Amino acid sequence: MIFKLENLSYRYSDGTLALSEVSLSFARGERIALLGTNGSGKTTLLNHLIGILKPSSGNIYFDDKPLAYDAKSLQNLRKRVGFVFQDPNDQLFAPTVKQDVAFGPLNLGQTPEQVKKMVDEALETVGMSEFKEKPPHFLSLGQKKRVALAGVLAMQPEVIIMDEPTSNLDPRGTSEILRLLLQLNKGKGITLILATHDVDMVPLFANKLYILNKGKLVAHGEPKQIFSDTELIRQVNLRSPRLTHLFEVLNKKNKLPIDEPLPLTIGEARKEILRLIELSKNQKKI
């Protein structure tokens, strides 16, 4: 297990209980989605994973060892776990893209030659090489997000955490970021932990889904299973992905014999529709 939380609770200094008794474990190589409405505690949880917040009570284990908060352990943690913030303007501070991406590797004490190589590679991966010498304020939001991701990639982390990776992005920007993240997961085995309130995004990348509601973990498992429990999804003020909803309606209102679990992705939906067509053909023959 790369991360394990035991009965984690967190109370902000103003008294808000943002997390209460959260227990979960993330395995290496997983693509994890943390789903919940605004204010459900996603950001608070993520901030615990890189030691920005300390739990009010409960335990955090990283790589099966309790998380330590001395400077050296934190440095080691942050080297292995990259965090991309929700607003890239919080993250990009340097005068040029190159300088910003170099910040992390330089902090790790790499030589300038190594750093240059890592910066080039990271910018290449996110497709932002041509903006290397440009200042951040020349870039669009989607481009800034990709540079922020490059800044983390250049540190060659084992885990990438992204808070609302696709918020405010257009559909094209969204699918580009997701494709990139999938590549990183499949190619380099990087564990992905993404927080989002965008239900439709989850089936596109996640193989593990955790649902947070008012600071509590209310469900976890494979996205298919969880989205099949439409009652639960409604209770926590979320909705099913649009595709899934369509099949749910076809099943309930039109009495079509749809298989459970309901399809989540276009590929699955296609298969299900073809199966239904086959079925009706066979019925006619009989």
Add this chain to the structure above:
Amino acid sequence: MSHSDLYAEVDRSAYTNALAKNSPITKTFFALSALAIGVSAQSFVVPIIVFILCTCLSLGFAKVKPRLYLGLFVYPTLMLILSCIILALFFGSGQSLIDIPLPWTTWAIYKSGISISVNTFFRVEGALSCLFFLVLTTSINDLCVLLRRIHMPQVMVEMSMMIYRYIFLFLEITEKMILAQKLRLRRSGWLSSIRSLAMLIGSLFIRTLDQGERTLVAMTARGYGGEIRILDDFPAPRKIALLGIAFFDVLLIVLIFLTLNIGVV
């Protein structure tokens, strides 16, 4: 061009001009030495040469848009003309050029006053052209790396880097806030515009504090340990270019001595 547009244009030029890839050492050495020589000249001859040179380099070699380059001169030049008129009218001594009889006295305008005024005018314009050449062709990033190389205190360099980045961020935020106020029908009366401005400044101040905190957190997450290290990878300056500039500087200095006593009147 509004002020913020002008700054944005200067900034854009620093990254996109034709000399952007040249060594900042060469550019800075040229600009600063020309500046020093220009302001130490007695007469207007050397400053005019410096001005023509910087203008040719900026427009011809760096391919800065003439509108932008000349635009930068407008306000300082207006101020300068005012100051020089005052210099010409009220300063100087010795042999007077014109005597204007006033009921209670005669007001003398001196040759030396006019000469001070003219020399000052060209010295300042020459100095401005050096500085404009530098800011239009050299990015803040390069300047920061350079400052680091000459062992400027760490804090100064870090502050310059971050102030630069956040000037543009907060310009953006301010523009958005003003737009938001306008969309909610900000009244245009004097009193209410003062009130809107106060609100704007107030929320901007809170935003800056907030931004500082969030940036620090984000930097910490990438292993910030109290010192921003800078990637220093700009090309070594071409020796021949540095030599050329040094040679030219010597020429100008000689010229300063040759033109010591040249005056306008």
